[in-house]
Amino acid sequence: MMQLVCKKIFLIMLNLLLLDQDSILMILKLTRHWRIVSGIGLLNDGMILTSILRRKTPSDCTSFRLSFLWDQYADALSQLGFDYEVLAEQEGDAALGNGGLARLAACQMDSLATLDYPAWGYGLRYQYGLFRQIIVDGFQHEQPDFWLNFGNPWEIERVHVSYPVKFYGTVEEEVLNGKTCRVWIPAESVEAVAYDNPIPGYGTRNAINLRLWAAKPSDQYDMESYTTGDYINAIVNRQKAETISNVLYPDDRSYQGKELRLKQQYFFVSASLQDIIRRFKDLHNNFDEFPEKVALQINDTHPSIAIAEVMRVLVDEEHLDWSKAWGIACKIFSVTIHAVQPEALEKVPIDLLGSVLPRHLEIIYEINYCLMEELKKILGQDYDKLSRMSIIEEGAVKCIRMANLSLACCHTVNGVSRLHLETLKTRVFKDFYELWPQKFQFKTNGVTQRRWIVVSNPSLCSIISKWLGTEAWIRNVDLIAGLREYAEDPDLHAEWKNMKKVNKMRLAEYIETLTSVKVSLDAMFDVQIKRIHEYKRQLLNILGIIHRYDCIKNMDESDKRRVVPRVCIIGGKAAPGYEVAKKIIKLCHVVADKVNIDPDVGDLLKVVFIPDYNVSVAELVIPGTDLSQHLSTAGHEASGTGCMKFLMNGSLLLATADGSAVEIAEEIGAANMFLFGAKVDEVPALREKGTSLKGSLQFARVVRMVRDGHFGFKDYFKSLCDTVEEGKDFYLLGSDFASYLEAQAAADRAFVDQEKWTQMSILSTAGSGKFSSDRTIEEYAEQSWGIEPCKCPF
Numbered sequence: 122m123m124q125l126v127c128k129k130i131f132l133i134m135l136n137l138l139l140l141d142q143d144s145i146l147m148i149l150k151l152t153r154h155w156r157i158v159s160g161i162g163l164l165n166d167g168m169i170l171t172s173i174l175r176r177k178t179p180s181d182c183t184s185f186r187l188s189f190l191w192d193q194y195a196d197a198l199s200q201l202g203f204d205y206e207v208l209a210e211q212e213g214d215a216a217l218g219n220g221g222l223a224r225l226a227a228c229q230m231d232s233l234a235t236l237d238y239p240a241w242g243y244g245l246r247y248q249y250g251l252f253r254q255i256i257v258d259g260f261q262h263e264q265p266d267f268w269l270n271f272g273n274p275w276e277i278e279r280v281h282v283s284y285p286v287k288f289y290g291t292v293e294e295e296v297l298n299g300k301t302c303r304v305w306i307p308a309e310s311v312e313a314v315a316y317d318n319p320i321p322g323y324g325t326r327n328a329i330n331l332r333l334w335a336a337k338p339s340d341q342y343d344m345e346s347y348t349t350g351d352y353i354n355a356i357v358n359r360q361k362a363e364t365i366s367n368v369l370y371p372d373d374r375s376y377q378g379k380e381l382r383l384k385q386q387y388f389f390v391s392a393s394l395q396d397i398i399r400r401f402k403d404l405h406n407n408f409d410e411f412p413e414k415v416a417l418q419i420n421d422t423h424p425s426i427a428i429a430e431v432m433r434v435l436v437d438e439e440h441l442d443w444s445k446a447w448g449i450a451c452k453i454f455s456v457t458i459h460a461v462q463p464e465a466l467e468k469v470p471i472d473l474l475g476s477v478l479p480r481h482l483e484i485i486y487e488i489n490y491c492l493m494e495e496l497k498k499i500l501g502q503d504y505d506k507l508s509r510m511s512i513i514e515e516g517a518v519k520c521i522r523m524a525n526l527s528l529a530c531c532h533t534v535n536g537v538s539r540l541h542l543e544t545l546k547t548r549v550f551k552d553f554y555e556l557w558p559q560k561f562q563f564k565t566n567g568v569t570q571r572r573w574i575v576v577s578n579p580s581l582c583s584i585i586s587k588w589l590g591t592e593a594w595i596r597n598v599d600l601i602a603g604l605r606e607y608a609e610d611p612d613l614h615a616e617w618k619n620m621k622k623v624n625k626m627r628l629a630e631y632i633e634t635l636t637s638v639k640v641s642l643d644a645m646f647d648v649q650i651k652r653i654h655e656y657k658r659q660l661l662n663i664l665g666i667i668h669r670y671d672c673i674k675n676m677d678e679s680d681k682r683r684v685v686p687r688v689c690i691i692g693g694k695a696a697p698g699y700e701v702a703k704k705i706i707k708l709c710h711v712v713a714d715k716v717n718i719d720p721d722v723g724d725l726l727k728v729v730f731i732p733d734y735n736v737s738v739a740e741l742v743i744p745g746t747d748l749s750q751h752l753s754t755a756g757h758e759a760s761g762t763g764c765m766k767f768l769m770n771g772s773l774l775l776a777t778a779d780g781s782a783v784e785i786a787e788e789i790g791a792a793n794m795f796l797f798g799a800k801v802d803e804v805p806a807l808r809e810k811g812t813s814l815k816g817s818l819q820f821a822r823v824v825r826m827v828r829d830g831h832f833g834f835k836d837y838f839k840s841l842c843d844t845v846e847e848g849k850d851f852y853l854l855g856s857d858f859a860s861y862l863e864a865q866a867a868a869d870r871a872f873v874d875q876e877k878w879t880q881m882s883i884l885s886t887a888g889s890g891k892f893s894s895d896r897t898i899e900e901y902a903e904q905s906w907g908i909e910p911c912k913c914p915f
């Protein structure tokens with residue numbers, strides 16, 4: 122009821138992603154409506170059950186208010202004959218997204234619930250989440266992630282909440298009440314069935330819903346086949362329907378032009394909008410009120426077809442006139458762009474759209490016609506500009522530019538960091554910005570401290586609560602700045618170092634189990650975990666490691682005594698078809714193979730590739746990290762949220778001035794991190810100059826080592842080396858290399874002085890408050906959605 126009286130925000134987030142094994146502080150409220158279905162125990166109404174239960178050291182989090190549940194839960198389980206740790210380990214991640222974009226959505230859902238906002242999230246319930254990465258002889262192989270094999274106890278199947286989603290067919294003209302209308306006669310119908318994943322807020326009784334759609338066969342269009350005796354085909358076609366929600370596309374940047382992908386997008390959008398409109402119509406009968414009650418956030422360009430769908434529903438089904446419908450659409454939609462690269466902006470070939478969604482294509486043409494008419498009034502005959510701003514891209518393959526569709530309609534266009542907004546304004550959407558500057562905003566991303574400190578690092582959570590004298594920071598993270606006062610306190614230093622050591626111990630055990638590499642706890646744990654992409658420059662990291670190795674090999678014993686020992690940890694998945702990224706993974710392995718057994722090196726350098734990087738792995742790795750690396754070429758990372766998780770956990774950051782790292786430096790002070798590399802405004806000139814190998818002799822030497830087969834696989838790595846060759850080094854590894862090595866040397870020097878390092882680490886955590894998703898969500902609520910918290914009355 123409460124949801125219906127106040128305005129509500131719906132996040133449209135295809136490939137959303139859920140969370141992780143235990144989902145966003147995934148706690149189930151056990152009421153008589155929501156029961157644990159796995160039969161592992163039942164607690165009383167009002168109590169909360171959390172899957173943080175898998176932590177191995179419950180006593181670490183004595184100050185954590187949920188810890189009392191831990192023991193009760195473990196007791197209840199043991200009475201049933203189960204060990205909770207064993208049980209919890211059975212649960213894999215719900216890897217329903219590719220990386221940063223999806224995980225951000227999970228953090229935002231946690232904040233929406235905790236801050237009592239009336240909100241729902243929508244996504245797809247893929248049968249197969251992101252592939253599992255296995256490494257065979259150093260090469261990545263992909264295996265299916267059938268995460269639903271043993272059921273999913275956290276979801277509630279709503280068999281009675283289902284909607285037909287239509288595809289294909291034709292559009293015909295009909296006369297209705299004397300008016301000519303266009304009517305879509307679809308040829309295929311698939312049923313979307315809702316699966317609800319309740320997301321409880323922390324320290325509030327509010328729980329919000331993440332509704333994921335699964336595709337099921339619909340009976341509607343099969344009857345003919347049955348009656349004509351084509352029984353086998355009818356059954357086969359029924360099964361085909363389910364393929365729509367079968368699998369997540371594993372390439373996070375370019376999947377343009379795939380029919381299944383478009384069907385997934387529309388399936389998810391159509392079901393979600395039917396659901397939203399159905400609930401609106403339960404209480405209201407006038408669409409004028411729609412924008413007062415509903416705000417829709419489009420999460421990147423993938424769900425932009427929602428705009429055409431709203432127009433279709435309002436015009437074709439609700440019989441509103443075009444301009445009224447457009448006025449409503451423009452008031453309800455806002456969009457967040459999460460990328461910089463043009464290839465990440467979704468484009469759909471017109472032929473494909475016309476075949477799968479013929480009426481939507483007509484609607485998009487109509488929207489574009491109106492847009493062009495409006496633009497012509499302002500721009501006159503600037504046809505270059507008009508064609509850049511058109512929703513239709515001309516060319517060999519004529520396409521719909523989904524981003525332009527969103528820009529034409531949405532009242533707000535958000536970037537995800539200040540620097541990202543600059544890039545959107547000056548490069549990606551320059552023409553639109555010049556026309557509608559008021560639409561453009563940024564909301565620097567954030568992550569939830571409840572998962573990334575409270576759940577992942579209970580020892581740190583206890584320390585923070587103890588020193589601040591309150592747990593209030595878990596809901597009001599600004600309070601964490603209070604730690605600054607104690608940044609030099611020797612007692613806090615002792616507790617902090619101990620916490621880090623225990624976390625490093627856990628990580629070291631994990632590394633040894635997985636890779637058989639033994640690492641020293643005295644070494645600096647240096648980590649780069651994220652999707653493998655050329656722009657994220659894992660190759661720069663490996664070339665830096667080769668340089669370190671080369672230096673150690675050429676040192677005499679007395680010099681070696683001054684070397685700061687390092688464990689270099691890299692993890693991440695490469696898209697299955699992304700050859701360069703796969704070669705980078707192989708290079709990590711061959712370098713590790715050589716370095717790790719070299720007696721001249723010993724514990725001074727170890728190299729580890731952690732396979733199958735996912736959210737659970739991140740929860741283990743981040744708390745045990747001393748130094749984390751964020752190496753994207755300036756101007757290429759829209760925001761980056763990994764760095765925020767490391768920051769919260771007191772890892773020092775070695776980073777370029779890219780994405781949100783720029784704002785992190787402002788919060789904690791540049792002196793407390795290791796910044797390096799070209800600035801965003803220097804990048805074009807450097808590319809022009811083409812400085813690469815000549816720019817740094819050291820760079821030339823390490824690339825040559827790989828080229829000459831020092832680590833084997835000479836032919837295999839040739840093309841990888843070519844990508845950083847003079848004149849081809851688009852991501853500027855060569856020109857940033859010297860500066861990168863200097864930053865690494867500065868990190869070594871800082872690590873030697875452990876008191877100084879600990880102080881910097883405390884100041885990092887203390888300065889992380891701004892990077893909470895609570896702040897981001899409050900900004901969205903106020904500036905984009907116009908919603909207010911709505912406390913649960915019972």
Ligand code: OAK
Binds near residue numbers: 421
């Ligand atoms: C993936 C596909 C298309 C467009 C964007 C993405 C994506 O993952 N973007 C990432 O979003 C994160 C959340 O905003 C940002 O922190 C990352 O910088 C960005 O790459």
